[in-house]
Amino acid sequence: MTEQTLGIDGKTKIYGILGRPVTHSLSPAMHNAAFQALGINAVYVPFPVTDLTQAVAGLRGLAIGGASVTIPFKEEIIPLIDEMDPKAACMGAVNTVVNKEGRLIGYNTDWLGAVTALQAQTGIAGEHFLILGAGGAARAIAFGILENGGQVTITDLDALRAAALAQEMRVQAVPLDSQDRCPAAILINATPVGMAPDLHGLPIDPELLSRFTLVMDIVYRPLLTRLLREAQMHGARTIDGLQMLIHQATAQFELWTGQSAPLEIMSGAAYAALEEEG
Numbered sequence: 001m002t003e004q005t006l007g008i009d010g011k012t013k014i015y016g017i018l019g020r021p022v023t024h025s026l027s028p029a030m031h032n033a034a035f036q037a038l039g040i041n042a043v044y045v046p047f048p049v050t051d052l053t054q055a056v057a058g059l060r061g062l063a064i065g066g067a068s069v070t071i072p073f074k075e076e077i078i079p080l081i082d083e084m085d086p087k088a089a090c091m092g093a094v095n096t097v098v099n100k101e102g103r104l105i106g107y108n109t110d111w112l113g114a115v116t117a118l119q120a121q122t123g124i125a126g127e128h129f130l131i132l133g134a135g136g137a138a139r140a141i142a143f144g145i146l147e148n149g150g151q152v153t154i155t156d157l158d159a160l161r162a163a164a165l166a167q168e169m170r171v172q173a174v175p176l177d178s179q180d181r182c183p184a185a186i187l188i189n190a191t192p193v194g195m196a197p198d199l200h201g202l203p204i205d206p207e208l209l210s211r212f213t214l215v216m217d218i219v220y221r222p223l224l225t226r227l228l229r230e231a232q233m234h235g236a237r238t239i240d241g242l243q244m245l246i247h248q249a250t251a252q253f254e255l256w257t258g259q260s261a262p263l264e265i266m267s268g269a270a271y272a273a274l275e276e277e278g
Helices: 027-038 052-061 086-091 110-119 136-147 159-169 176-181 206-211 226-233 241-257 263-276
Strands: 013-019 042-048 066-069 096-100 103-107 128-132 151-155 186-189 214-217 237-239
Touching (some): 013 027, 013 052, 027 042, 027 241, 027 263, 052 103, 066 241, 086 103, 096 241, 110 136, 110 214, 110 241, 128 136, 136 151, 136 159, 151 159, 151 176, 176 206, 206 226, 226 237
Parallel strands (some): 013 042, 128 151, 186 214
Antiparallel strands (some): 066 096, 096 103
16 A cells, blocks of 8 residues: 555554564554545554664654554553553553553453454353463453353463463363363464464364364464364354454554444455465
């Protein structure tokens, strides 16, 4: 997308993504497509960060309208901003910064992305979810499910890490070798297992997949992971990893602009960008 297409001028509002690395990010494709579709004079660019403190100061000094925050800075950025949304504070992670006249406010839209992706396929209240993983993504997903009345069980290769997160979230944890004892009907992979180049990785014994009616994978490179293929073979419905990414991005867009995000435009841009990667 060229500068001429975007109409960049002295009044253009700038947004971006803080991370390391960020060259692989699909966020610029989604947000720039949304700005163009709605006629908003704004541009979204990747900011590869070498010094987070200076980068955050730059948001203020350059009047950057807002920023996405990705690995490895979602927790590290917290002491550098001025205020946190209560839900972000509960999760202890920020993936979105809004610049309100020089005051930087942190939000977390990851949980909204997960919940919205799930709600397109299932109800949440009263349902039992088994989450594979105990990192930041698992924390956000568990938070969203609990906020909407669901039940969560957590498992991870690192049993102590899983137990610590489960205790913090006030849910149950099970060892990896005891997953069959969990009565959950919905499975969510919040680990990087299955991500390229490890295309044959599988985070759960495939023999257990017949127990689940719905399987969600947050990995989106490749889009159809081995886990999702195996789940479909066992008769489960599936949710690919781009769905959570797209919905968290639409929530960011609305925080920054105050306008309804063009979901179909952003979704189409994300899938097209991924397809272009081959």
